[in-house]
Structure formats: structure tokens, C-alpha cells
Amino acid sequence: MKNEPVWFESVKDKKRFNSLKKSINVNVAVIGGGIVGVSSAYFLSKKFKVALIEKNHIGTGDSGYSTAFLTRTPDASAGQIAKKYGQKFLNELYEGTGKAQKELFKIIKSNKIKCDFVNCSSYYLTYKKDKSFEKEWDYIKQADKNTEFIGYDRKLGIKFADAIRFKNEGKFDIRKYLLGLVSKLEIDVFEETNVVSIENKDKIIIKTENGTIKADKVIVAVGNPSSLINLKLVEPILSYVLALECKVPLSDDIFWDTFEPYYYYRKVNDKLMLVGGCDNQKFDDKAYDKLEKFAHEKFGKFKIKNKWSGTQFKTKDNIPYIFEHKKNIFVATGFNGSGLVFGTLTGMIMNDFCLGKKNKYSHLFSLKRFK
């Protein structure tokens, strides 16, 4: 059994770009080579000279540890969001992620990125009839018209009572996507380059261990930015995944359930599937046993091929923050278990921030939404 995500087998981890060893000048420095940083670099590279700086290698952070569901649903209860901020806020949130999802699918197609992309549905399901689930549907159906409420359907390959189907979702191989996209960009990429400080002077001064970057603007896309911007915005949550070798019963869709914490699962191919969940705050090896028990109950016999865990970062209300921290210093964090489509949305918002354009959705991710 391997202790690494299956995506590290399809695209091996190695250093592909030089480290920064001198001083350079750019328009925009993007710190962090995960989905958020790479997506930001993608949009910004059309108008600006961009440097992407990664302390390890591209796609080795949490993005590379994800199960690569391309869902537009935020990792938060629709009912709770609507009750706290109103149905209009929820509708705008789904509208924004819906647009970003379309853009992501377009990026894959127009850049011809070979990343095993599958256009599918996602199913948020409950194993027994549940009134609160039906209530959740009341909020979701107003926010996202591309959905339906369904009863059990044996074609999906899992027993359930009811489900909310989100049509036109997707899944892919995240490392094939990230490394494929980066290889197409005309930007400077530096790996094994750890940013140690960001200072706001005439220009933004970004210090790394062996070189300095002077930039007009900086995007901080490092997962948890607390060490670079001295603000505590998020809490870490660990999530666990097993890759199971078996005759996969599931359809080609993506699934998650109503347990708290929820389980999530998908097929990779006819002989391999992923089951994740058992989220908690402190690493616990027993989480894998719990996951295995759940998988046996739902899917029968299998052999465990890989197991891994990664950290998600969660805000107080489970909605990300994407904001200008200080003049020309932009930060994105708190994507919880839904960072991939949100990563594309962040790239679109960061691009507008840097161009000085108003973005229709940025108010949803402002720190001011609590006031």
C-alpha cells in the first residue's frame, strides 16, 4: 500500500523549475503553486508579467491531496448560509461558482490539457428519508437551477433514499491539470523557493531564502496565510482518503453524503475508486479504520491501494476569504473541502483586483461580510 495520493503516480513528484537565486522585478508575484495560485497566474498572465513562487513543487500541497471533485457547491450548508446572509447571497454564491466552473471546463478544453476530465453529475445523498435534507433542497433549488431532487436510482451503484443532483459537474486528475496548465503559461515559475516575508514599500518586496522579488502586486495563495500576513483567519481540518482496488460499483459521478463529517466517493476507473471523509482536527490513524469500515458496508470487498490525508482550511462561516489585505497585497484562504472550482473563481477575482476592475462576486468573500 502507498502512502500518497494516486495523482502522484500519474504525475511523479520532481523539481521541474529552477529556484530563485537573484533579485527580479515583476508586475504580479503569486505565492503558492496549488489550484488557487496556478489559476490566478493563468488569468493574470494575459495582461501582466507574473512570477509564481512555490516553496516545494507545483501541485504538492493540498490540491494534490484532493479527490479532485469539480463541484460548484461550497463546502457549507446552503440553509445555514441563507439564514445568516439571505437567499440572495446564496444565489450569488452559486452563480459565481457556476461561472467559474464553466470557465474551468473551458480552460481544460481550449488549452487541450490532458487531465482525464469527465463531465458528470454530483449527488449529495442521504441514506434514509430526512426532513432537514428536504429543507436544504428548498434553499439549493432557488440558488442553482441546474439541480433536481431524486429518489433512489440503482444506476448510480450506491443505495440511498434521496439525493440532490447537481448536473454538469466534473472530475479530473488534479496533478495532470495543474502541471499541464503551468507548462502552457508564459510566466516565471520558481520551485523550492520559500517566501519568508512580504513588505509593502514603494513596491511590494517579497523575500525568499535566496532572492528577492519586487512586484507591483502580490497574491498570497498558500493555504493558510497566517505566517505571511500575521492574521489568524482559518482553522485546519484533516481529511482522509483510501484508494480501493475493486470492481467499482459506482457510476461515473461524484458523491457525498449527509453524515457529519460527511463521506465522499468517486470512481477513478473501473478497477479503482476513492473514498474520503472522517474529517477531524488532529491526525488520528484510526480514521483510516473508520473509513475502511464504511467502505466495506457500502461497497463490499476491496484491496486498499493507497491511503493519504491532507489539511483543509476552514473559516468561521465555511465560506472562503478573497480580499485585499493591505494595498496591493491580495489574499485567498478558507476553501474547506471545495477549493478546486473556487480556485478558478479566485483567479478570476484576483485578475479583476489587479486590473482595478469591480468584481461582481468579491463582496461575498470579503472579511466585512460579518459586520
Ligand SMILES: Cc1cc2nc3c(=O)[nH]c(=O)nc-3n(C[C@H](O)[C@H](O)[C@H](O)COP(=O)(O)OP(=O)(O)OC[C@H]3O[C@@H](n4cnc5c(N)ncnc54)[C@H](O)[C@@H]3O)c2cc1C
Ligand atoms: C483529502 C482532501 C480531499 C479534498 N477533495 C476535494 C475535492 O474533491 N474537490 C475540491 O474542490 N476540493 C477538495 N479538497 C480541498 C482542496 O484540496 C483545497 O481547498 C485546495 O486544494 C486549496 O488550494 P490552495 O491552492 O489554496 O492550496 P494548496 O494546494 O495547498 O497550495 C498552496 C501552496 O502554497 C505553497 N506554500 C505555502 N507556504 C509557502 C511559502 N511561504 N512560500 C512559497 N510557497 C508556499 C504550498 O507548498 C502549496 O503548494 C480536498 C482537500 C483534502 C485535504
